[in-house]
Amino acid sequence: MAVKVVRRPELTFWEKLYIPQILCGLKITFTHFFRNLFLHIAHHLGRFKHLPASATIQYPEELRPLMSRFRSRHRLTLREDDTPRCVGCMLCETVCPAKCITIVPAEHPDPSVEKYPVRFDIDLGVCVYCGYCVEVCPEDAIRMDTGILDLAAYSREAMQLDIHELKDPKLRKPINDCSLKFPHQCRLADGRMKGRWEGIEGARTRSGSPSLST
Amino acid sequence: MMEVVLIKLVLAGIVFFAALNLAGFHTWVERKQSALIQDRIGANRAHIFGFRMLGMFHGMADVLKMFTKEDLVPEGADRTLHALAPFFSVFFALVTFAAIPFGDRLILGDLVIELQVAKIDAALLYIFAMLSLGVYGVILAGFASRNNFAILGGLRATAQMISYEIALGIAIVGVIMVYGTMDLAELVRAQGQTIGGWIPLWGIVTQPVAFIVFVTAALAETKRLPFDLPEGESEIVGYFVEYSGMKFGMFYLTDFLETIVVASLSTTLFFGGWQVPYLMPDGFHFPWGGELPVPHLVYVLLGVASFSIKGLLFCFVFMQLRWTLPRFRYDQLMSLGWKGLFPIAVVNIVVTAVVLAFLGEAS
Numbered sequence: 001m002a003v004k005v006v007r008r009p010e011l012t013f014w015e016k017l018y019i020p021q022i023l024c025g026l027k028i029t030f031t032h033f034f035r036n037l038f039l040h041i042a043h044h045l046g047r048f049k050h051l052p053a054s055a056t057i058q059y060p061e062e063l064r065p066l067m068s069r070f071r072s073r074h075r076l077t078l079r080e081d082d083t084p085r086c087v088g089c090m091l092c093e094t095v096c097p098a099k100c101i102t103i104v105p106a107e108h109p110d111p112s113v114e115k116y117p118v119r120f121d122i123d124l125g126v127c128v129y130c131g132y133c134v135e136v137c138p139e140d141a142i143r144m145d146t147g148i149l150d151l152a153a154y155s156r157e158a159m160q161l162d163i164h165e166l167k168d169p170k171l172r173k174p175i176n177d178c179s180l181k182f183p184h185q186c187r188l189a190d191g192r193m194k195g196r197w198e199g200i201e202g203a204r205t206r207s208g209s210p211s212l213s214t
Numbered sequence: 215m216m217e218v219v220l221i222k223l224v225l226a227g228i229v230f231f232a233a234l235n236l237a238g239f240h241t242w243v244e245r246k247q248s249a250l251i252q253d254r255i256g257a258n259r260a261h262i263f264g265f266r267m268l269g270m271f272h273g274m275a276d277v278l279k280m281f282t283k284e285d286l287v288p289e290g291a292d293r294t295l296h297a298l299a300p301f302f303s304v305f306f307a308l309v310t311f312a313a314i315p316f317g318d319r320l321i322l323g324d325l326v327i328e329l330q331v332a333k334i335d336a337a338l339l340y341i342f343a344m345l346s347l348g349v350y351g352v353i354l355a356g357f358a359s360r361n362n363f364a365i366l367g368g369l370r371a372t373a374q375m376i377s378y379e380i381a382l383g384i385a386i387v388g389v390i391m392v393y394g395t396m397d398l399a400e401l402v403r404a405q406g407q408t409i410g411g412w413i414p415l416w417g418i419v420t421q422p423v424a425f426i427v428f429v430t431a432a433l434a435e436t437k438r439l440p441f442d443l444p445e446g447e448s449e450i451v452g453y454f455v456e457y458s459g460m461k462f463g464m465f466y467l468t469d470f471l472e473t474i475v476v477a478s479l480s481t482t483l484f485f486g487g488w489q490v491p492y493l494m495p496d497g498f499h500f501p502w503g504g505e506l507p508v509p510h511l512v513y514v515l516l517g518v519a520s521f522s523i524k525g526l527l528f529c530f531v532f533m534q535l536r537w538t539l540p541r542f543r544y545d546q547l548m549s550l551g552w553k554g555l556f557p558i559a560v561v562n563i564v565v566t567a568v569v570l571a572f573l574g575e576a577s
Binding site: 030036037 | 250251253
């Protein structure tokens with residue numbers, strides 16, 4: 001067995017005197033103190049803005065820059081006609097390790113699309129932010145790029161997002177009026193179907209020529 | 215007679231006002247200074263009508279919080295002593311200020327006012343007596359809490375304070391020998407002389423070793439960071455574990471008050487108290503030959519300002535030390551006190567005595 005002899009560094013007489021070492025320490029703290037004091041004052045006068053005076057980020061007002069691959073709150077991407085790109089294939093619901101996604105698919109008027117979600121719920125209280133749903137989606141219909149990190153709520157119910165909030169990340173609870181036009185099961189109407197396909201661009205192709213909407 | 219009492223009351227009021235406010239201000243300084251040292255911003259959220267004043271309202275918010283907090287007394291604790299201990303602590307820290315002169319005597323007509331709350335011949339002894347009595351607050355707090363950890367903390371604090379008091383007291387003896395007085399007002403006056411007209415004869419010049427020993431021991435007395443084994447803000451269970459609300463606040467206040475006491479004592483003993491270099495009662499006498507007469511009132515005010523600035527500088531340096539140095543281990547603390555400072559202080563006395571004897575023979 002190899003023996004490794006650890007030699008503790010012996011203090012020199014100069015170091016044992018304490019006081020020179022204390023002065024060395026004070027030099028560091030004083031340098032920081034006066035540099036930051038100067039920079040804080042200079043910032044108030046609008047100078048030296050490129051030199052930070054502190055590492056602090058004033059959180060609620062100021063957010064830390066996020067990496068582009070950072071996984072934040074989910075959103076459903078949309079077609080040009082404001083309907084979700086989701087085709088209700090259930091891959092994300094299947095792959096989800098936390099089982100926090102609930103999808104109820106229905107038939108889409110466009111035969112080339114086949115299905116769309118009438119319900120798309122994510123329970124953020126259960127979600128583990130693994131990002132598998134984003135990885136697995138064949139339609140690029142779900143992304144985790146909203147940059148929303150402040151997911152605090154007072155109840156478990158409030159942590160459950162439905163299609164309204166997923167479609168529009170700016171929406172915050174409580175949501176009182178439903179602005180979705182296409183048919184969906186709405187929590188605001190006790191889970192009954194609401195909305196129609198009339199007047200929605202993508203729905204017109206049902207009787208006409210099939211076209212891939214982007 | 216009435217006059218004298220009134221004047222003393224006013225002086226006491228001024229000193230109390232200054233000391234207590236400075237202690238409150240210290241909480242803000244502590245936060246902001248540490249923040250600047252550590253590249254942070256520090257507390258800045260509390261505001262009144264949108265004015266944040268660089269977070270100065272946090273001190274007020276803290277006091278409000280402490281006053282409205284529940285005051286818990288542990289079951290089986292000695293209620294009287296538990297309530298008394300913080301008062302002892304604060305009281306003995308506050309009365310110390312009485313003997314510290316913060317200005318030269320002010321002459322208004324035929325009224326002579328010593329700018330010192332209590333003119334005591336043995337002011338130094340009084341101050342050390344009061345600082346020592348401060349231990350009672352600590353040990354009583356530990357004892358009355360009926361908590362083993364608190365008692366141990368109290369004992370640690372007592373051992374530390376008593377050990378360092380010896381070094382503290384012996385360091386001072388050198389100063390007393392040089393200036394030949396225990397009256398702080400006279401001691402400061404004696405520091406007004408100069409060596410060859412250039413260097414003011416302050417304690418730091420005549421007793422540099424005593425100064426270092428004194429400041430180190432005094433920092434240990436205040437129980438602040440390099441020596442904060444008795445309390446240890448978050449890691450060590452100290453003597454005031456069982457205290458909450460304003461009772462705890464009073465221990466906290468004592469810390470800051472003691473820092474101010476030590477700062478003003480260091481100023482008085484080693485940095486010429488209210489002396490301004492080259493300022494005599496009739497004006498400036500510069501060693502390069504210039505003279506600048508100064509009216510009496512301005513002279514006294516300059517003295518008070520000088521004392522305040524020096525004291526505040528000391529507070530600042532102590533704060534900086536507190537955020538620079540890591541904590542001692544307990545055995546290191548004890549060996550520093552007994553094997554380091556104590557012998558140095560004793561040797562210092564001997565050397566001072568020999569030098570004084572030679573100087574006495576020479577003159």
